[in-house]
Amino acid sequence: xxxxxxxxxxxxxxxxxxxxxxxxxxxxxxxxxxxxxxxxxxxxxxxxxxxxxxxxxxxxxxxxxxxxxxxxxxxxxxxxxxxxxxxxxxxxxxxxxxxxxxxxxxxxxxxxxxxxxxxxxxxxxxxxxxxxxxxxxxxxxxxxxxxxxxxxxxxxxxxxxxxxxxxxxxxxxxxxxxxxxxxxxxxxxxxxxxxxxxxxxxxxxxxxxxxxxxxxxxxxxxxxxxxxxxxxxxxxxxxxxxxxxxxxxxxxxxxxxxxxxxxxxxxxxxxxxxxxxxxxxxxxxxxxxxxxxxxxxxxxxxxxxxxxxxxxxxxxxxxxxxxxxxxxxxxxxxxxxxxxxxxxxxxxxxxxxxxxxxxxxxxxxxxxxxxxxxxxxxxxxxxxxxxxxxxxxxxxxxxxxxxxxxxxxxxxxxxxxx
Amino acid sequence: xxxxxxxxxxxxxxxxxxxxxxxxxxxxxxxxxxxxxxxxxxxxxxxxxxxxxxxxxxxxxxxxxxxxxxxxxxxxxxxxxxxxxxxxxxxxxxxxxxxxxxxxxxxxxxxxxxxxxxxxxxxxxxxxxxxxxxxxxxxxxxxxxxxxxxxxxxxxxxxxxxxxxxxxxxxxxxxxxxxxxxxxxxxxxxxxxxxxxxxxxxxxxxxxxxxxxxxxxxxxxxxxxxxxxxxxxxxxxxxxxxxxxxxxxxxxxxxxxxxxxxxxxxxxxxxxxxxxxxxxxxxxxxxxxxxxxxxxxxxxxxxxxxxxxxxxxxxxxxxx
Numbered sequence: 001x002x003x004x005x006x007x008x009x010x011x012x013x014x015x016x017x018x019x020x021x022x023x024x025x026x027x028x029x030x031x032x033x034x035x036x037x038x039x040x041x042x043x044x045x046x047x048x049x050x051x052x053x054x055x056x057x058x059x060x061x062x063x064x065x066x067x068x069x070x071x072x073x074x075x076x077x078x079x080x081x082x083x084x085x086x087x088x089x090x091x092x093x094x095x096x097x098x099x100x101x102x103x104x105x106x107x108x109x110x111x112x113x114x115x116x117x118x119x120x121x122x123x124x125x126x127x128x129x130x131x132x133x134x135x136x137x138x139x140x141x142x143x144x145x146x147x148x149x150x151x152x153x154x155x156x157x158x159x160x161x162x163x164x165x166x167x168x169x170x171x172x173x174x175x176x177x178x179x180x181x182x183x184x185x186x187x188x189x190x191x192x193x194x195x196x197x198x199x200x201x202x203x204x205x206x207x208x209x210x211x212x213x214x215x216x217x218x219x220x221x222x223x224x225x226x227x228x229x230x231x232x233x234x235x236x237x238x239x240x241x242x243x244x245x246x247x248x249x250x251x252x253x254x255x256x257x258x259x260x261x262x263x264x265x266x267x268x269x270x271x272x273x274x275x276x277x278x279x280x281x282x283x284x285x286x287x288x289x290x291x292x293x294x295x296x297x298x299x300x301x302x303x304x305x306x307x308x309x310x311x312x313x314x315x316x317x318x319x320x321x322x323x324x325x326x327x328x329x330x331x332x333x334x335x336x337x338x339x340x341x342x343x344x345x346x347x348x349x350x351x352x353x354x355x356x357x358x359x360x361x362x363x364x365x366x367x368x369x370x371x372x373x374x375x376x377x378x379x380x381x382x383x384x385x386x387x388x389x390x391x392x393x394x395x396x397x398x399x400x401x402x403x404x405x406x407x408x409x410x411x412x413x414x415x416x417x418x
Numbered sequence: 419x420x421x422x423x424x425x426x427x428x429x430x431x432x433x434x435x436x437x438x439x440x441x442x443x444x445x446x447x448x449x450x451x452x453x454x455x456x457x458x459x460x461x462x463x464x465x466x467x468x469x470x471x472x473x474x475x476x477x478x479x480x481x482x483x484x485x486x487x488x489x490x491x492x493x494x495x496x497x498x499x500x501x502x503x504x505x506x507x508x509x510x511x512x513x514x515x516x517x518x519x520x521x522x523x524x525x526x527x528x529x530x531x532x533x534x535x536x537x538x539x540x541x542x543x544x545x546x547x548x549x550x551x552x553x554x555x556x557x558x559x560x561x562x563x564x565x566x567x568x569x570x571x572x573x574x575x576x577x578x579x580x581x582x583x584x585x586x587x588x589x590x591x592x593x594x595x596x597x598x599x600x601x602x603x604x605x606x607x608x609x610x611x612x613x614x615x616x617x618x619x620x621x622x623x624x625x626x627x628x629x630x631x632x633x634x635x636x637x638x639x640x641x642x643x644x645x646x647x648x649x650x651x652x653x654x655x656x657x658x659x660x661x662x663x664x665x666x667x668x669x670x671x672x673x674x675x676x677x678x679x680x681x682x683x684x685x686x687x688x689x690x691x692x693x694x695x696x697x698x699x700x701x702x703x704x705x706x707x708x709x710x711x712x713x714x715x716x717x718x719x720x721x722x723x724x725x726x727x728x729x730x731x732x733x734x735x736x737x738x
Contacts, residue, residue: 132472132484148494157493161493161498166498361438
């Protein structure tokens, strides 16, 4: 944009100064000092255009911000500087910001005093080339509740969408959205992505991971590497670590100390040996990232309320790790029905812990159907024995055909009589 | 899918509510499944926006710049940026069923909710099967309530039960006429009353238009009740009162709605069928029947008394 010095309005200088002040105050990795604003808007690098700072209040419509992948060489982009505090987030409706700025601005004006640049009038004739080079795109909104307004102007956001990150979920957390807006793809995001790929995450899994754990961008790469090294030192294989990180995205946000504490907790609480604990954690990684209170409570429930012995609980948990985080009320209701109504003793329930993982209505419906047919035999020594896992884990068609010896229509008719 | 699927979703359908499930959970499950089906369609084609970009003039050697309108792809309408196309759906419930009751529950989707109001205003009767157990009395008239009394029931016979039921039906027949606020002195009203076609078309207490015993094997007995303006708790209280009339006590084990308006057990969708396509098919299948019935009741509603419950005339209850 070839604006001559004369055409720059007098008050523009004040903006320049203001921006200069705020830019140097900010500890941001953005290279452009405010000075370049004055000396024309030379074509900037593509990548630096990701820094969408949003400006408050006064902006000149002659030089609206333009960030575009497919830019022309003489594209000008404008760096808009934030308000005075670097931590202020454009998502909040900070009216106070605006009011703070304006007195600042006035003081700047008065400081200017006599300027040697003559005032610029909009009615001044402009040459054809300059007219063509006026960019009059609508300005970006300074604050918004959605990332949709900024996605076309930010390369970071576009690349994240192409990776598969769900921005509509991220924008529900304003801090996360602000963080993502401020990041530079080349500098920050790329390193983390390469690290995740080294871990073993596939390209198509990156989107899902980042949607859940956007906070990984604020983690230090060295810390992440230390945590992975710690897990490897505990004899988790590389494939295991990939599986764990994929299923529990927040795993690497936990410090080494915290991970250590949690692994120790599971080992002590369940009294399993190291190998079994490792297998358990690999099978259900969210045990490490979730809260530990429900696990403690469930252990007490199994022991005291349901009356299982410790070795029985260990056996059930190694088979179905989900039992540790199951809902207490559903557990007790299921157990109550299976033990008291279906009259199944403890030692058979231990052999088939899947019943704790199924919905209660399924168990009830199928048991009532078998009772109606007279085939509800759950004692292994007697003939026509039906095992619990066949009862709960087979789909409806196979259950009806093989176990109940009836058709699916009969089952449906029976269900409508309940 | 998308808007085309949504267009075929407006209307009424019936679901079979199992016992132990709150009607609100059923409604929420149905809404989630419908939203899942609607959002499962293929995403919209990527949109473009027009931008005026600087570029050199074609066919000129100098560095002359001009603006050119170009279509650039935009991500503003990408599903990952703006979220799923449908985030909520209006599903309404007709005559509710309480937690322990089961049976036909009519739900209305979108514009079908106004049909729910029409169904309510048509004041149609509903069919229930009520299972009772002699010998016990509890505080909330159901089997799991707190036990109040235990009695013997050896003296109860089928004839006694039938007599009691006939008494009940007779007394409710009188109330039907009374609450209909119809002047019986006119010839038309008299003829309709003789044929048993009178019923109240506004609010009234629970009225039983027909009751009979399907099965009697003491201590259990099974009743079929045709009633209007009822709640399931009042039906359980009815079982309790029948027990009292029989000089014993009774509790209600099961209340199951078999018909609500023109929706019967055959039309009701089971839990495994609460998914987008089954519900859409059910709505489309039920639409003509519902329209015919509401139109019939509207047409005859002017003279206040559409054809009433045909129990006394034919073998089984005629749907109303």
